[in-house]
Amino acid sequence: MARMTPHERRAAIVAAALEVMLHKGIAATTVRDVADRMGTSSGLVHHYFASMDDLLAAAFEQAATADLELTTAAVEARTGPVDRLRAFFATYARAEQDWAFQLWLDAWAEAARRPTLRETSQRLNVTWQQVLARCVRDGVAAGVFVCPDPDGAAWRILSLLDGLALQSVAHRVPIDRTAVIAWSAGFAEAELALPAGTLAGPPGPAGVTATAAAAATPAAGRGTPRRPG
Numbered sequence: 001m002a003r004m005t006p007h008e009r010r011a012a013i014v015a016a017a018l019e020v021m022l023h024k025g026i027a028a029t030t031v032r033d034v035a036d037r038m039g040t041s042s043g044l045v046h047h048y049f050a051s052m053d054d055l056l057a058a059a060f061e062q063a064a065t066a067d068l069e070l071t072t073a074a075v076e077a078r079t080g081p082v083d084r085l086r087a088f089f090a091t092y093a094r095a096e097q098d099w100a101f102q103l104w105l106d107a108w109a110e111a112a113r114r115p116t117l118r119e120t121s122q123r124l125n126v127t128w129q130q131v132l133a134r135c136v137r138d139g140v141a142a143g144v145f146v147c148p149d150p151d152g153a154a155w156r157i158l159s160l161l162d163g164l165a166l167q168s169v170a171h172r173v174p175i176d177r178t179a180v181i182a183w184s185a186g187f188a189e190a191e192l193a194l195p196a197g198t199l200a201g202p203p204g205p206a207g208v209t210a211t212a213a214a215a216a217t218p219a220a221g222r223g224t225p226r227r228p229g
Helices: 006-024 031-038 042-048 052-076 081-092 095-111 115-141 150-171 177-191 210-216
Strands: none
Touching: 006 031, 006 042, 006 052, 006 095, 031 042, 031 052, 052 081, 052 095, 052 115, 081 115, 081 150, 081 177, 095 115, 095 150, 115 150, 150 177
């Protein structure tokens, strides 16, 4: 087998750290755990990462960025403000992403003790808010939404969505995923002066506005929150 380049070796360490983090949690992950997962020595891990905080932050950022990029792509593939928000909600809380919410829960819990992880989680959280704020600003500019403070509205919507999603993952009951989406979408409708039910249902096909999709699709499914995944 060919020797790994430094870049490949670093990527392998990050991947191993992420596997351990998902299995044991961020707080319980150690250098020895990561080295054992790779079948190598702790010294190799220390050679590439000056501290465990740096390694945990790198692994967290890799996973969280991939999830963020998926949601951003889904939003940008839609052409209308309403469909963009529907896409945001639908991809944000997919059933197969429970592990991502657990990772965020761990990251926030550890942020007070790990400066690099705190900076990373804060930066990514702001990026999530910016994706949502752009949706709101675009809707206001198009005359579809009424909102005097898009940035504030985005933070409020995201905070509710985060809180409900994390409770759903951490406790399993009594809040299920359908309620997470329905309640968050309902709150967003109130924030943006939209009629109740506007954001319910799945987004239309990529590149098709919500109006065009509604005209081409029977209305039987509208008004029922979609269970992502």
